[in-house]
Amino acid sequence: MLYDEKHILLIDDDERILSLLKTFLNQNGFITSSAKNSQEARSLLDYFVFDILIIDIMMPGETGLELLESLRKNKDIPVILLSAKGEASDKISGLELGADDYLSKPFEPKELLLRIKNLLNRNNAIDGNKYEKKVKIGTKIFDLERMELQENNNVIALTTVETKLLEIFCSNPKTIIERDHIISELGYKGDSNKQNERNVDVQVTRLRKKIEEDTKNPRFLKTIRGKGYRLLL
Numbered sequence: 001m002l003y004d005e006k007h008i009l010l011i012d013d014d015e016r017i018l019s020l021l022k023t024f025l026n027q028n029g030f031i032t033s034s035a036k037n038s039q040e041a042r043s044l045l046d047y048f049v050f051d052i053l054i055i056d057i058m059m060p061g062e063t064g065l066e067l068l069e070s071l072r073k074n075k076d077i078p079v080i081l082l083s084a085k086g087e088a089s090d091k092i093s094g095l096e097l098g099a100d101d102y103l104s105k106p107f108e109p110k111e112l113l114l115r116i117k118n119l120l121n122r123n124n125a126i127d128g129n130k131y132e133k134k135v136k137i138g139t140k141i142f143d144l145e146r147m148e149l150q151e152n153n154n155v156i157a158l159t160t161v162e163t164k165l166l167e168i169f170c171s172n173p174k175t176i177i178e179r180d181h182i183i184s185e186l187g188y189k190g191d192s193n194k195q196n197e198r199n200v201d202v203q204v205t206r207l208r209k210k211i212e213e214d215t216k217n218p219r220f221l222k223t224i225r226g227k228g229y230r231l232l233l
Contacts, residue, residue: 006120007031007048011041011064012056012082021054024109030116038062047224049176050077052116057083057090065093072098074219074232075174078119080112135170137211137220137233142170149210161186162207169221169231178228204229 008030012018018034025032033048035041037059044050053071057064068079081094084105091102101115135142140151147163149156158166168177168185179197186203188196204223208215222230 006051007033008116009041009044009048009050009053010034011036011038011053011059011067013037013059014056017056021109021112025113025116028113038064038067041067045071045075046222049174049230052078052080052120054080054082054112054116057081057094065090065097068094068099069097076233077174080115080119082107135173135233137170137231138213140211142166144170156210158210159206161203162210165203165207166211169229173231173233176224176227176230180228182228 006029008025010018010021010025010032011034012021013036015036018036022032022034033044033050035044038061041053041055055064055068059067062070064081064083068081071077071079076098078100079098080101080103081090081099082103082105083090083094094102100119103112103115133144135144140149140156142149144167147167149158149163149166164186165182168182179200182200183196186200188199204221205215208218208221211220212218220232222232224230
């Protein structure tokens with residue numbers, strides 16, 4: 001099916017709704033994961049790449065609006081907000097914070113499905129006509145044509161390997177890049193794959209010194225445990 005590879009994260013404290021929507025979306029060709037609160041959602045977002053988030057506004061603890069505001073600081077995943085209130089103020093607040101769409105409870109699952117498909121199709125059309133030649137990483141910019149990292153119009157010195165790593169990550173932002181792929185792209189040859197993986201980890205650590213303010217708590221170049229790395233913009 002057309003949407004077999006699309007992964008959706010449902011975030012709602014109502015487990016009955018989570019169960020119903022997960023079953024419905026699975027039947028319509030989506031991969032779906034669920035979280036009962038913002039904390040669970042953050043844990044999943046650290047380990048998986050999602051194509052769309054469906055977030056309930058009224059959750060105990062950190063609300064859906066607070067979660068959205070936090071996520072928009074470094075993620076641009078499409079978001080549909082859900083609210084039982086249906087108040088205009090909720091809709092306006094959500095859209096101001098960067099939500100892509102809004103649906104008031106109760107709703108028909110088919111309506112949610114149509115909104116998901118429309119949003120994904122619209123984003124795919126935009127992505128298909130867009131080629132980013134310059135990628136902004138915090139206060140720095142990586143020019144994919146010149147293969148240069150710049151800050152305030154000054155070029156930051158990079159090694160050949162660091163340049164290649166940035167090209168790999170900036171050409172595939174928000175995508176988990178597995179270590180095996182990096183090893184292949186860098187042309188590493190060694191006595192063991194573990195040695196090659198250590199070489200990759202060392203080079204990524206060095207690259208972080210060029211793009212991160214705090215290398216111990218990287219904001220942009222994230223380690224995905226057991227898999228590889230992902231560049232967040």
